[in-house]
Amino acid sequence: MASRSGCTKSEPESQFSAESHKALVRANHWLDKLDAGQANSTFELADQESCHVRYVRNVLKLAFLAPDITEAILDGRQPALLTLADLIRAELPASWPAQRALLGFSPRP
Numbered sequence: 001m002a003s004r005s006g007c008t009k010s011e012p013e014s015q016f017s018a019e020s021h022k023a024l025v026r027a028n029h030w031l032d033k034l035d036a037g038q039a040n041s042t043f044e045l046a047d048q049e050s051c052h053v054r055y056v057r058n059v060l061k062l063a064f065l066a067p068d069i070t071e072a073i074l075d076g077r078q079p080a081l082l083t084l085a086d087l088i089r090a091e092l093p094a095s096w097p098a099q100r101a102l103l104g105f106s107p108r109p
Contacts, residue, residue, distance in 0.1 A: 042057050
């Protein structure tokens with residue numbers, strides 16, 4: 001069965017923390033597959049993972065989040081109003097300070 005995410009899955013939607021953890025792990029795994037040459041493009045990766053290429057591209061960008069943002073999300077310390085949908089839809093800047101500002105995280109000293 002295809003989920004709203006565009007990937008085939010069998011379990012029901014989970015809470016934000018579980019889904020965000022899965023998305024972060026998936027993003028880094030997919031980046032590793034691309035870096036290792038196990039997939040040559042996001043189209044090929046989407047085909048291998050039974051996902052829509054748009055979903056692959058949206059999730060893949062999570063691999064480039066600032067490390068402290070990733071850690072906060074994995075620890076459940078993300079801003080209360082931040083959702084996984086917000087992360088996936090966001091036009092994430094390459095700058096980590098700009099990511100923090102956009103997503104509602106405190107600036108780092």
